Amino acid sequence: MKKVLFTGLCTVALFIGAQAQDTIPSASRIQRTVNYLASDKLKGRGTAEKGGVKASRWVAKAFRKLGLQPLVDGSYFQDFTFDRNSHKDIPSRNVIAFLDNGAARTIVIGAHYDHLGRAGLFDGKYPVGQIHNGADDNASGIAGLLELARYYTKNNTKEPFNFLFIAFGGEELGLQGSKYYTNHPVMPLDKMHFMLNMDMIGRYNPERGIGIGGFGSAKEWPEVFKGIQQDGIKFFTDAAGKGASDHHNFYMHQVPVLFFHTGGHDDYHKPTDDAHKLQAAAEEKIIKLEIQLINRAMTFPELHYTEVK
Known part of the structure; x- marks a missing residue:
């Protein structure tokens, strides 16, 4: 009888341990995600290219597996078109999912899924026909x-804020997805606690550290950041809320922002930005740092937007 009870307790402990491990950001899972999205199969995830559409469907499927809600008429897709130079009515889409905690305010977590594809829409700026895996x-x-979406859906905690997860399309062609979203939001922008954006967080340089922009976009950010640290990760802050990524459009609509970026490198916007160069273990730690900041920000009932002069 005691042996059966002990065996049962061990089984429960192992199950709980496996659940906890499944929630924690994982370097191996990060690498698998990047291996797929940056594979030649997707041909660089170009806007208006088949690979870009495949990537959007793959992200939607990942959201569905996590049990997140679609918000656009029962769909995860917010379709739109835009013009760029001589190119008219270029089709793209945002992929949007919602974690409803019954809260009054919502945190936006964003990143763009598109890249240059085979560079056909860039008017010769990049080598046309070559795959840019991004x-x-x-x-x-x-x-x-996806790691943050997993963490906040599987951590067995009902947070005091809702979460809106957005994978933006058309970023490389002028922040088109976030521009469209902030002009056509599925939830009121004045109910957004803040927006956290990740763009190029996979090539950590320990000498530089990771930059976190938007530090001046909310009165409370200095207090939120007090005492925050993550083993193996150095970071520095930048006040600017404006910038060349999707947080810019939220900032311009008076939503406080944070922007995570590990910096430029020799493979930027080149066909050589390949998956085997990813520093997944460092990215795992960066995401753990983000979780600390998100959790600290949730101790404030509201963040107050400030314009960076």
Whole structure:
């Protein structure tokens, strides 16, 4: 009888341990995500290319597996078109999912899934026909988005804020997805606690550290950041809320922002930005740092937007 009870307790403990492990950000899972999104199969996830559409469907499927809600008429997709130079009515889409905690305010977590594809829409700026896999830019950010989505849906805690997870399309062609979303939000922007954006978080340089922009976009950020540290990760802050990534459009609509970026490198916007160069173990730690900041920010009932002069 005691042996059966002990065996049962061990089984329960192992199950709980496996659940906890499944929740924690994982370097191996990050690497698998990037391996797929930055594979030649997706041909660089170009906007208006088959690989970009496949990537959007894959992200939607991942959201569905996590049990997140679709918000656009029962769909995860917010479709839109835009013009760029001589190219008209270019189709793209955002992939949007919601974690409803019954709260009054919502935290937005975002990253763009598109990359240059085979560069056909860039008017010769990049080598046309070559696959630009975009492992760091921005398969790494989507990996971070999915790890945070997993953490907040599986941590057995009902947070005091809702979460809106958005994978943006058309970022490389002028922040088109976030521009469309902030002009056509599925939830009121004045009910957003803040927006956290990840763009190129997969090539950590320990000498530089990771930059966190938007530090000046909310009155409370200095207090939120007090005492925050993560083993193996150095970070520095930048006040700017504006920038060349999707947080910019939220900031312009008076939503406080944070922007995570590990910096430029020789493979930026080149066909050599491949998955094997990802530093997944460092990215795992960066996501753990983000969780600390998100959790600290949730101790404030509201963040107050400030304009960075």
